[in-house]
Amino acid sequence: MGKFIAKKKIKLNFKTLALVSIGVLSLIVTFNVLLISYVEKIVGSSLGGSLFTNGLSANKISVDILNPKDFLSMGLNVIFKNDYLSEVNRVKNHSNSNDPEVYIYNTHESEAYAGSLIESYNIKYTVKIASYLLSDYLKDLEVPSYVEEASIDEFSETLGVPDATLYDASRTFVTKRINDFANLKLLIDIHRDSVPKETSTASIDGKSYAKVLFVVGMSHDKSVLNKKNAEKLNSLLDPALTRGIIEKTTEDGNGIYNQDLSGNAVLIEIGGNENTMEEVDNTLKLLATAIFKYLRES
Numbered sequence: 001m002g003k004f005i006a007k008k009k010i011k012l013n014f015k016t017l018a019l020v021s022i023g024v025l026s027l028i029v030t031f032n033v034l035l036i037s038y039v040e041k042i043v044g045s046s047l048g049g050s051l052f053t054n055g056l057s058a059n060k061i062s063v064d065i066l067n068p069k070d071f072l073s074m075g076l077n078v079i080f081k082n083d084y085l086s087e088v089n090r091v092k093n094h095s096n097s098n099d100p101e102v103y104i105y106n107t108h109e110s111e112a113y114a115g116s117l118i119e120s121y122n123i124k125y126t127v128k129i130a131s132y133l134l135s136d137y138l139k140d141l142e143v144p145s146y147v148e149e150a151s152i153d154e155f156s157e158t159l160g161v162p163d164a165t166l167y168d169a170s171r172t173f174v175t176k177r178i179n180d181f182a183n184l185k186l187l188i189d190i191h192r193d194s195v196p197k198e199t200s201t202a203s204i205d206g207k208s209y210a211k212v213l214f215v216v217g218m219s220h221d222k223s224v225l226n227k228k229n230a231e232k233l234n235s236l237l238d239p240a241l242t243r244g245i246i247e248k249t250t251e252d253g254n255g256i257y258n259q260d261l262s263g264n265a266v267l268i269e270i271g272g273n274e275n276t277m278e279e280v281d282n283t284l285k286l287l288a289t290a291i292f293k294y295l296r297e298s
Contacts, residue, residue, distance in 0.1 A: 101185045101295060102138060103177050104131045105148035107170040107258075111192040113210075114276050125277040127190050130270055133281060134190070137288035143295060146181065148173055171258050178261060185295055186229075186264050189257065191215075193269040200272030201279065202240045210271025210279040212287065213243040217267075219255030225263030229294075233266065236290035241283065243269075 106127045113125040135145045156169035170189070178184060193200060193213060202209045214230040217223060230245050249255045259265040270287075271280050 099183050100144045100146035100181055101183055102135075102143060102145035102291065103148070103174075103181065103184050103187045104135055104145060105152070105170060105173060105177075105187075105189055106131055106191070107152060107166050107189050108191055109152055112273070113192060113271065113280055114274050125280075127192050127270070129277065130192075130280055130284060131190050134188075134284045134288055137285055138291060141288060141292040143288070143292055146177065148177070167254055167256070167258055171261070174258050174261055174265075184262075184264065186266065186291065187262055189265070189267045191267060191269045192275075193272045195272045197272060197274035199243075200275055202238075204238060204240050207282055208276075208279045209241055209286070210275040210283045211241060211243050212237065212271075212283060213269040214245040215253075215257065215267040215269060216245060216247050217249075217253070217255050217257040217259045218247045219250045220260035222260050222263045222265075226259045226265060229264060230266050233290055233294050236293050237286065241286060 109126065109128045111127045115125060131147045135147050138145045150173055152166060152170045152173065155172065156166050159169060174187065178187075200211050202211050214234055216227045216230050218227075227245065227247070234242055234245055248257075257265075257267050259267070268287075270283060
């Protein structure tokens with residue numbers, strides 16, 4: 001009798017395990033179908049068959065979420081990297097005004113932070129996400145802004161421009177936006193540094209933040225004004241949040257960073273490669289407030 005009960009328990013446990021496994025598998029398949037369906041809406045073509053045929057993995061699909069504050073209605077920058085799918089890059093046009101005071105862009109738009117949203121799909125937290133978040137926080141403060149909608153990485157590829165001169169590629173868009181928007185008062189190129197976390201992280205009132213660093217190119221005739229504006233912005237931040245201002249010439253860096261196009265141009269390194277998006281997000285809220293004060297006090 002005891003053996004019979006034991007066997008019955010084993011059978012029941014096996015059935016339970018099988019049911020749980022089937023349930024988990026069903027959830028995974030459902031998620032895949034929903035994600036592919038959403039991507040199809042963004043891309044405008046059918047992808048499901050190819051994805052399932054070729055296998056869906058981090059090296060098959062790379063997705064950047066551009067506006068994490070609004071996950072359901074966000075834009076996607078989708079690049080399919082395999083022999084069967086053509087490359088697609090659709091970046092959400094993100095502007096909170098037709099007459100922006102702040103222009104935000106990313107010369108090195110693929111610079112990423114620690115962690116990812118969905119590891120198996122290689123969805124990364126990038127400086128592009130930081131740009132959209134900053135724009136949203138500026139909107140909350142009624143500061144009109146515009147985030148560059150074009151992919152500087154892809155544009156540089158069409159020109160055959162090596163990574164070392166991506167500033168040549170971004171220069172095209174900065175020049176265009178200066179001509180497009182007559183009311184621009186601040187042009188921000190957001191980057192991410194590559195330094196140890198203890199260097200790029202601050203703790204303020206028990207909360208962790210990604211530190212900021214202002215980079216000023218000194219090898220052009222607008223450098224004095226650029227430095228003055230960077231110093232003002234820097235002074236509006238909590239001293240614990242900033243790593244200060246670093247000056248670069250053509251001897252120890254780019255030396256220009258497209259800041260010769262406007263005295264109101266700034267390059268800001270936000271955090272480092274070991275910082276989390278939560279730490280970056282905490283910083284962006286304070287940076288938005290500093291920008292608000294900077295613009296209203298100018």
